[in-house]
Amino acid sequence: MSLISxxxxxxxxxxxxxxAAENRAIFDQHGxxxxxxxxxxxxxxxxxxxxxxxxxxARGLRAAVIEGDITSTxxxxxxxxxxxxxxxxxxxxFGGDCHVGSHLVQAAFKHLPMDALDFLFIENIGNLxxxxxxxxxxxxxxxTLSLPEGEEKPLKYPLMFRExxxxxxxxxxxxPYLDVNPNHFEENMRTINGNLDVIRVSVKTGDGLxxxxxxxxKRG
Amino acid sequence: MSLISxxxxxxxxxxxxxxAAENRAIFDQHGxxxxxxxxxxxxxxxxxxxxxxxxxxARGLRAAVIEGDITSTxxxxxxxxxxxxxxxxxxxxFGGDCHVGSHLVQAAFKHLPMDALDFLFIENIGNLxxxxxxxxxxxxxxxTLSLPEGEEKPLKYPLMFRExxxxxxxxxxxxPYLDVNPNHFEENMRTINGNLDVIRVSVKTGDGLxxxxxxxxKRG
Numbered sequence: 001m002s003l004i005s006x007x008x009x010x011x012x013x014x015x016x017x018x019x020a021a022e023n024r025a026i027f028d029q030h031g032x033x034x035x036x037x038x039x040x041x042x043x044x045x046x047x048x049x050x051x052x053x054x055x056x057x058a059r060g061l062r063a064a065v066i067e068g069d070i071t072s073t074x075x076x077x078x079x080x081x082x083x084x085x086x087x088x089x090x091x092x093x094f095g096g097d098c099h100v101g102s103h104l105v106q107a108a109f110k111h112l113p114m115d116a117l118d119f120l121f122i123e124n125i126g127n128l129x130x131x132x133x134x135x136x137x138x139x140x141x142x143x144t145l146s147l148p149e150g151e152e153k154p155l156k157y158p159l160m161f162r163e164x165x166x167x168x169x170x171x172x173x174x175x176p177y178l179d180v181n182p183n184h185f186e187e188n189m190r191t192i193n194g195n196l197d198v199i200r201v202s203v204k205t206g207d208g209l210x211x212x213x214x215x216x217x218k219r220g
Numbered sequence: 221m222s223l224i225s226x227x228x229x230x231x232x233x234x235x236x237x238x239x240a241a242e243n244r245a246i247f248d249q250h251g252x253x254x255x256x257x258x259x260x261x262x263x264x265x266x267x268x269x270x271x272x273x274x275x276x277x278a279r280g281l282r283a284a285v286i287e288g289d290i291t292s293t294x295x296x297x298x299x300x301x302x303x304x305x306x307x308x309x310x311x312x313x314f315g316g317d318c319h320v321g322s323h324l325v326q327a328a329f330k331h332l333p334m335d336a337l338d339f340l341f342i343e344n345i346g347n348l349x350x351x352x353x354x355x356x357x358x359x360x361x362x363x364t365l366s367l368p369e370g371e372e373k374p375l376k377y378p379l380m381f382r383e384x385x386x387x388x389x390x391x392x393x394x395x396p397y398l399d400v401n402p403n404h405f406e407e408n409m410r411t412i413n414g415n416l417d418v419i420r421v422s423v424k425t426g427d428g429l430x431x432x433x434x435x436x437x438k439r440g
Contacts, residue, residue, distance in 0.1 A: 127348070130349070
């Protein structure tokens with residue numbers, strides 16, 4: 001069994017990386033800065049985008065979103081009021097994949113006005129494990145980790161924190177109601193990845209959103 | 221590519237189900253009630269077990285835990301003060317699998333005193349997607365969903381809620397600080413699975429733990 005399956009896994013990864021390289025070339029050609037946002041379910045990815053896009057728009061910057069989900073168009077629906085190009089990319093027709101694949105990104109961005117974009121956000125499926133394994137052609141990988149998830153998560157899901165360039169520590173407004181210390185989150189992240197940027201954010205109060213937009217403006 | 225990979229996937233599932241059937245026979249032989257607990261990272265699985273085990277012990281019931289993680293022994297360490305048999309089962313040596321497999325359960329329970337147990341809890345890896353796909357030989361599948369994750373999660377991750385027998389809606393103590401309505405969580409769950417039992421729990425205040433223990437005592 002394992003002797004047979006190993007070459008198949010390699011083929012899948014090779015195929016995935018080939019599609020990602022094609023995506024990368026297209027993004028470069030259009031000068032689009034592409035951010036792959038990953039996290040557990042409910043860590044605040046969509047809400048972050050709801051607040052971020054208007055801040056970019058206010059600066060005359062044009063953004064689009066590829067909403068990755070297994071099923072449903074709920075998240076794309078939430079972004080509709082922003083009046084920007086949004087593509088809902090569901091993995092259900094691809095076997096219910098637990099991550100957004102580079103082929104799905106490729107299928108999705110064909111529906112976007114690529115010559116009229118500065119930023120493209122790929123909101124990955126809520127999963128702190130599998131999405132970390134796949135390069136989609138993005139410029140930067142960002143993980144959002146929310147305070148209620150607990151301080152030790154970087155130690156338990158190290159690949160995600162090793163692969164990402166930035167962690168947004170979200171739901172900071174809940175700090176008074178939780179038995180957690182934001183410093184411990186950051187210490188655990190540094191244990192895994194000494195180069196990881198960290199920005200503490202509360203989308204509810206707006207704290208930290210300015211720093212996040214600055215990070216985007218200087219393109220990570 | 222796809223023509224080659226399809227039979228391999230079938231083989232993997234067949235192999236997985238064969239191991240699960242073996243597990244099931246062993247559990248039956250020893251009369252152990254086995255619960256596979258799944259959720260997003262940080263939804264409160266370990267904390268739930270920390271509070272549940274003493275309540276079972278107080279009734280003279282003997283429990284053990286298989287702690288599934290990709291890496292680290294943090295969760296097993298947290299359960300050590302309970303003075304029960306705990307096996308840490310890490311998937312890192314198995315390629316960093318994103319879910320606990322039936323072969324891993326099999327490797328783990330060989331370290332447990334199977335003839336001296338009433339309950340076995342398998343704490344799966346924090347992942348609301350992949351673990352739902354795999355039968356481990358358990359009696360019941362339970363998902364913990366925490367209030368901060370948001371009301372729409374059952375609609376976005378339907379397989380988990382379709383496969384489970386019970387959902388523990390956790391972190392109820394945070395309700396006053398979140399823009400969510402517990403009724404909407406339940407409505408969304410019923411849309412996916414009309415037979416799903418739901419118990420609202422706050423491990424912090426203890427609310428709902430009695431109902432959960434009752435559910436365990438009547439073996440789901």
